[in-house]
Amino acid sequence: MRLIAAHGAPVFVIGTPLSHTLSPLIHNVAFETAALPHRYFALQVQPDELSRFVDIIRQLDSPGANLTLPHKEKICSIISDRDPEVEQLGAANTIYNHAGKLRLANTDIYGFSRLLEPWLHKVRDSGVLVLGAGGAARACLVALQQLNCQQIFLWNRTPEKALKLAKELGGSSLQTLGDSALQSGQFAAAVVVNATSVGLQEPEPEIFPQKLIQPGMVGIDLIYNRSTKFLQNFQQCGAENSDGLAMLVYQAARSWQLWTGQKPPIKAMFKAINDRVKES
Ligand code: NAP
Numbered sequence: 665m666r667l668i669a670a671h672g673a674p675v676f677v678i679g680t681p682l683s684h685t686l687s688p689l690i691h692n693v694a695f696e697t698a699a700l701p702h703r704y705f706a707l708q709v710q711p712d713e714l715s716r717f718v719d720i721i722r723q724l725d726s727p728g729a730n731l732t733l734p735h736k737e738k739i740c741s742i743i744s745d746r747d748p749e750v751e752q753l754g755a756a757n758t759i760y761n762h763a764g765k766l767r768l769a770n771t772d773i774y775g776f777s778r779l780l781e782p783w784l785h786k787v788r789d790s791g792v793l794v795l796g797a798g799g800a801a802r803a804c805l806v807a808l809q810q811l812n813c814q815q816i817f818l819w820n821r822t823p824e825k826a827l828k829l830a831k832e833l834g835g836s837s838l839q840t841l842g843d844s845a846l847q848s849g850q851f852a853a854a855v856v857v858n859a860t861s862v863g864l865q866e867p868e869p870e871i872f873p874q875k876l877i878q879p880g881m882v883g884i885d886l887i888y889n890r891s892t893k894f895l896q897n898f899q900q901c902g903a904e905n906s907d908g909l910a911m912l913v914y915q916a917a918r919s920w921q922l923w924t925g926q927k928p929p930i931k932a933m934f935k936a937i938n939d940r941v942k943e944s
Pocket of ligand 1: 862
């Protein structure tokens with residue numbers, strides 16, 4: 665049996681739930697702009713269907729797929745060929761075809777590094793505080809280590825998780841902070857990254873004390889589809905700030921490049937997503 669795709673093999677994002685994903689918009693605009701015949705679809709796949717899904721993309725000769733919750737870790741037990749970032753994060757967000765074999769990648773580290781570009785001097789010289797110890801925080805920490813950030817502080821609501829993550833990642837530049845050290849500003853960081861999901865909660869708890877924000881600081885919230893209180897506090901204090909939209913677009917662009925071997929049409933990808941976010 666061999667499935668034949670009518671127009672260019674399809675590319676998928678799989679997960680559950682998937683109702684809010686912006687990935688089809690970004691990738692379909694990129695395929696159209698580059699005049700490639702592929703189309704990108706969101707597909708609800710349950711954990712017990714993951715192996716079957718991998719068989720199907722092999723049969724379709726698909727360029728690959730994106731993976732979101734709950735498949736990012738489990739896929740590592742199904743596809744053994746993988747990029748070094750997947751080993752570092754223990755999770756993959758991309759399947760692509762590498763010399764005829766399916767291989768795993770994680771493009772979140774790249775996406776976050778690109779988001780940081782306007783502030784690289786501050787990141788390297790003035791220290792960074794990361795709030796959170798989930799999958800997104802882990803990608804941020806690995807990116808910061810790769811960028812040779814001299815001092816990284818890590819705080820998490822559940823301190824045991826921050827300690828475990830710091831131990832796993834290692835390195836003398838990474839130090840965990842307790843609640844009282846955070847609240848009293850006992851850290852030297854000009855860049856604060858909110859890698860928690862608090863901005864999705866109503867009402868949003870104040871995770872980083874506004875009294876600690878100085879005009880020369882930078883606040884980054886990885887959430888991309890709303891103006892969080894965290895970011896508003898930085899704005900009110902005259903400090904630079906960014907949501908996570910650039911990370912979303914750049915991680916998508918990197919996946920797209922792995923699938924097509926072409927330079928991604930990044931401007932068109934940003935325009936599509938900016939237009940959509942403005943509409944909502
Ligand atoms: P996750 O693995 O579920 O981790 C959630 C984190 O948020 C944990 O550190 C958790 O702390 C913390 N948290 C949740 N509620 C909190 C509260 N009320 N107070 C303090 N801390 C709280 O999620 P994730 O995958 O890392 O994602 C985190 C955020 O990043 C999400 O909002 C996601 O949308 C965003 N994200 C954006 C991009 C992008 O491309 N821009 C990519 C990935 C993720 P505990 O450990 O104490 O529970």
